[in-house]
Amino acid sequence: MPEDKSIQELGLDEYKFGFHDPEDYFFRTPRKGIDPEIVAMISRHKNEPEWMLEYRLKALQSFLDRPTPQWGGDLSDLDFDEIYYYIRPMENQGRSWDDVPDDIKNTFEKLGIPQAERESLAGVGAQYDSEVVYHSLKEEWNNAGVVFMDMDSGLREHEDLVREYFGTIIPADDNKFSALNSAVWSGGSFVYVPPGVHIDIPLQAYFRINAENMGQFERTLIIADEGSYVHYIEGCTAPTYTTNSLHSAVVELIAKPNARIRYSTIQNWSHNTYNLVTKRAVAEENATVEWVDGNLGSKLTMKYPAVYLTGEGARGEILSVAYAGDGQHQDAGGKVVHAAPNTSSLITSKSISRGTGRSTYRGLLKVHEGAVGSKSRVECDALLLDENARTDTYPYIEIEEKKVNTEHEATVSKVGEDQLFYLMSRGLSEEAAMAMVVNGFIEPIAKELPLEYAIELNRLIQLEMEGSVG
Amino acid sequence: MLKVDNLHVEIEGGEILKGLGLEVGKGEIHAIMGPNGSGKSTLSNVLMGHPRYDVTDGTIEFMGEDVMELEADERARLGMFLAFQYPSEVPGVSVANFLRTAVNSVRENELSVMEMYRLIQEKMKIMQMDPKFAERYLNEGFSGGEKKRNEILQMLMLEPKLAIMDETDSGLDIDALQVVSKGVNELRGPEFSAVIITHYQRILRYIEPDHVHVMLDGRIVTSGGKDLALDLEDKGYDWVRQEFGSAAQS
Numbered sequence: 001m002p003e004d005k006s007i008q009e010l011g012l013d014e015y016k017f018g019f020h021d022p023e024d025y026f027f028r029t030p031r032k033g034i035d036p037e038i039v040a041m042i043s044r045h046k047n048e049p050e051w052m053l054e055y056r057l058k059a060l061q062s063f064l065d066r067p068t069p070q071w072g073g074d075l076s077d078l079d080f081d082e083i084y085y086y087i088r089p090m091e092n093q094g095r096s097w098d099d100v101p102d103d104i105k106n107t108f109e110k111l112g113i114p115q116a117e118r119e120s121l122a123g124v125g126a127q128y129d130s131e132v133v134y135h136s137l138k139e140e141w142n143n144a145g146v147v148f149m150d151m152d153s154g155l156r157e158h159e160d161l162v163r164e165y166f167g168t169i170i171p172a173d174d175n176k177f178s179a180l181n182s183a184v185w186s187g188g189s190f191v192y193v194p195p196g197v198h199i200d201i202p203l204q205a206y207f208r209i210n211a212e213n214m215g216q217f218e219r220t221l222i223i224a225d226e227g228s229y230v231h232y233i234e235g236c237t238a239p240t241y242t243t244n245s246l247h248s249a250v251v252e253l254i255a256k257p258n259a260r261i262r263y264s265t266i267q268n269w270s271h272n273t274y275n276l277v278t279k280r281a282v283a284e285e286n287a288t289v290e291w292v293d294g295n296l297g298s299k300l301t302m303k304y305p306a307v308y309l310t311g312e313g314a315r316g317e318i319l320s321v322a323y324a325g326d327g328q329h330q331d332a333g334g335k336v337v338h339a340a341p342n343t344s345s346l347i348t349s350k351s352i353s354r355g356t357g358r359s360t361y362r363g364l365l366k367v368h369e370g371a372v373g374s375k376s377r378v379e380c381d382a383l384l385l386d387e388n389a390r391t392d393t394y395p396y397i398e399i400e401e402k403k404v405n406t407e408h409e410a411t412v413s414k415v416g417e418d419q420l421f422y423l424m425s426r427g428l429s430e431e432a433a434m435a436m437v438v439n440g441f442i443e444p445i446a447k448e449l450p451l452e453y454a455i456e457l458n459r460l461i462q463l464e465m466e467g468s469v470g
Numbered sequence: 471m472l473k474v475d476n477l478h479v480e481i482e483g484g485e486i487l488k489g490l491g492l493e494v495g496k497g498e499i500h501a502i503m504g505p506n507g508s509g510k511s512t513l514s515n516v517l518m519g520h521p522r523y524d525v526t527d528g529t530i531e532f533m534g535e536d537v538m539e540l541e542a543d544e545r546a547r548l549g550m551f552l553a554f555q556y557p558s559e560v561p562g563v564s565v566a567n568f569l570r571t572a573v574n575s576v577r578e579n580e581l582s583v584m585e586m587y588r589l590i591q592e593k594m595k596i597m598q599m600d601p602k603f604a605e606r607y608l609n610e611g612f613s614g615g616e617k618k619r620n621e622i623l624q625m626l627m628l629e630p631k632l633a634i635m636d637e638t639d640s641g642l643d644i645d646a647l648q649v650v651s652k653g654v655n656e657l658r659g660p661e662f663s664a665v666i667i668t669h670y671q672r673i674l675r676y677i678e679p680d681h682v683h684v685m686l687d688g689r690i691v692t693s694g695g696k697d698l699a700l701d702l703e704d705k706g707y708d709w710v711r712q713e714f715g716s717a718a719q720s
Contacts, residue, residue: 416558417521417522418558419558419559419560421515421518421519421520421521421542422554422557422558422560423558423560423568424541424542424543424546425518425519425542425543425545425546425551425552425554426543426546426568426571426572426575426576426624426628427543427546427547427572427575427576427628428543428571428572428575429543429575430541430543432571432575433543436560436563436568436571437560437563439562439563440560440561440562440563440607440608441561441562442562443561443562443563444562
C-alpha cells in the first residue's frame, strides 16, 4: 500500500463514475432538512391522495422517534439536517431518450443504459435524483399485461393495488430508515407480472444521484402473480462530493404461489454515499425469491435483503458479494425466516476487504415452530487482501422447530505471499495476480449473474483495485 | 544464460545459502542434488525472486542482466520459469483461464482465442491430460501427480529460456515421472536451459543432465558429469557429508 496518500484520496480517485452534471432542476424543496412541511410539500407537489400524505406523516413521526441504530456501521457523520430530501430534475418523464435533457441523457449514455436497453432488456427505468426521468417497457410485455412504471405513476394508475400492498412487507416503522423512506419516498419501480407470464429477459432500473447533499429515497414494489417469473436488475452510481449523500431505499417483493422473482443489484455508489436500504420479500406456496446483491461502492452500506417463506415449499436464496476498499464499510448479509413447512433457503456471502476497508456479514436465520422439514444453509467467506483489512461475522440463528436441517459455514482467508508469488512467477503483475485471486473468489456468485453483469462485476472490482497494490 | 555468484541468503535471520556459485550455459541441463535442508528449495525460490528471502550478498545474472532487483513477474517475462514443489491453490480460477492470462502476460503479442485454445489442447495432449482438466480450478483438489503435470503444462505453454524445477520428481509414480520428463525433453534444445533440483537421481534417468552439482549446507561442494549422480546413488549423502562436510562447515 502506498503510505503517502490519504485514505480518502486513494479511495475517491479510483471511482470512475464520480462526474456530475450542473444542477439544473425543475423543482427542489426550498431548504435542507426534514419536517412535516417538507413532507407535505413533496406529497402536494406529487398530487397524491390524502391517505398517502397521512401515511408519510405517520412515518415521519416514527423516523423522528427512533434513535439512530448503533449496532451496525458508524453513522455519526450522517447529518439529516444537511440533506435535500426532494429534487425533481425535469417537469415530465421522458417516453423516449430524446425527451430527456442532453446533460442527463449523456450521463446515462456514459453509464451504458440506452445501449443495454436496446440489446438485452425487457424494460428500463432511469431515476435521476428524486424522479424517474425515463421509463420504457417493450410492447410485447405491455401486451402481456405486465406493469412496469415508476412508483409515483403506479400510485396514480394502480391505486388499489398499491394501497393493498404498499408497506405491508416492510411497515413504515420497521426501522429508522424504512420510516424515513416511507416519509419522503419518490421514484423507484412498480412492477406487476400477471399470472403465468414469464418475462425471459430482465427489467432494469438505474439510480443516479447527481445533486450535492442529495438524499435519494426510491420505493419499489414488485408483485409476481401466480406462476410468473421476473428478473429485475438495479444499478446505482453517484458523483463524488466532499459532503455526504444519502441513499435510503425500500424494496418490497411479493412472490405469489409458484412465482419466481430474481432481484439483482450492482451497487456502485461513490465513496461519500451512505447506503441504508431495507429489502424484504415474501415467498408464498412453492414460490422462489432470489436476491443477488453486489455491494462495491458507498462509504457505508447497511443492507440485509430478507425473504419470509410464508407458504409451504417456498424457497429463498441470497447471494451477497461485497468489496470494501480503503475507508469503506460494507455491512451486508441476509435474513431468512422459515414460517411454513418444507421451505428451503441458501445464503451465500462473499466479502473482500482491502486497505482500511471493513466488511461485515450480518445474517439472521429464523425457523418458526411448525416449519417442519425445512432446510437451510448459510455460507460466508471473507477474503482479506492485506494486513489492515478487517472482517466480522454476525450470524444469528434462531431455531424453534426440531425437525429441520440447518448448516452454517464460515471461512476467512488471506491472499498469501506464496499465492501471489506463484501467479507472478507466471508473468502476472502483482495487481493482475491480486485481481485473479479476487475474481476466483467471487466466481461462484458471478456465474449466477447474466454474462454481461458478471463481466461488469469483475470489471468494477478491477477498477476499484487499480492502484491498490504496489 | 544464468550466472550466480557468491550468493548469500537469509530467512528470518538464519543464513541458508552461504556463498553459492552456479553457471548454466545456453542449452544446458544442470542437476543440483542434495540432502534435505541443504538449501535446494531456497535456491529455486530466490532465483525466481520470492520476496520472503533476504539476499545479503552475491549476484544473479540472467542473460547478462542483473535480475536481483526484479520482481517475479519481470523475471518471468525475461524467460525464467519455476516449476513449484508445492504450487498454490487458486479457487475459482480455471486452469484454462490461468494459462491464457499467463501466456498473454509473457508474450509481446496476445494470442487469439482460437490460437490459445489450440495451443492448450496441443500441450495437454503431450502431458496426457484429459481436456476436462482445463476447466478445473487451479490446483484445487489436485493429486500430487496432477499438480506436477500442471506445472510442466505451464512450462510448455510459456516456453521459458530457463526452467528451474524444484523437486518436480518427488512423490511421483513411475508413469507420472515419465510424462513429466517427456514434457521437459519436449523443450530440450539449443535455446532451452534447465536446473533440475532433486533429492534422488531417479528423474535423471529420463532427463539426462549435462552437469551434476552436489549441494550441502548452502553451497555447491562438488560438480561433475552425469556419472556423479550415479556415484551419489551408490554411496549416499553420508559419503558427501564425510567427504565435503568439513569444507562446508569451514
